[in-house]
Amino acid sequence: MEEKIKYEMEFPIHVSPSLLYQYISTPSGMSEWYADNVNSRGEFFTFIWSESEEKAKLLGKKSGERIKFRWVEDDDTDYYFEMRIQVDEITKDVSLMVTDFAEEDEIEEGKMLWENMISNLKQILGST
Secondary structure, three states, rough: OEEEEEEEEEEEEOOOOOHHHHHHHHHHHHHHOOOOOOEOOOEEEEEEEOEEEEEEEEEEEEOOOEEEEEHHHHHHOOOEEEEEEOOOOOOOOEEEEEEEEEHHHHHHHHHHHHHHHHHHHHHHOOOO
């Protein structure tokens, strides 16, 4: 299996951190923009799209701040994906920081996917 490379992205979102956290940490919130449907049982989240279904394990979360998952297929690895809310201390601007891993030739595709999904999220939140 090819090694995956870590990449990070920052998305400014004009919305309150507490509201944003609801959308990145709950099955109902995530099913609005991340997948067609999201179910959770204990620490496992199932993400359902029209063509596929993927399971991820919740590695950790901090209320109002961040959530971190590992895909079940990456179980024996250090790979994960994390969404973290960052608030600028001075301007109070809110950003969603995304950390993910992809094989070298799939990073651009991964970034485009996140950009599309975050753009859906911004529409739902009414943030331009």
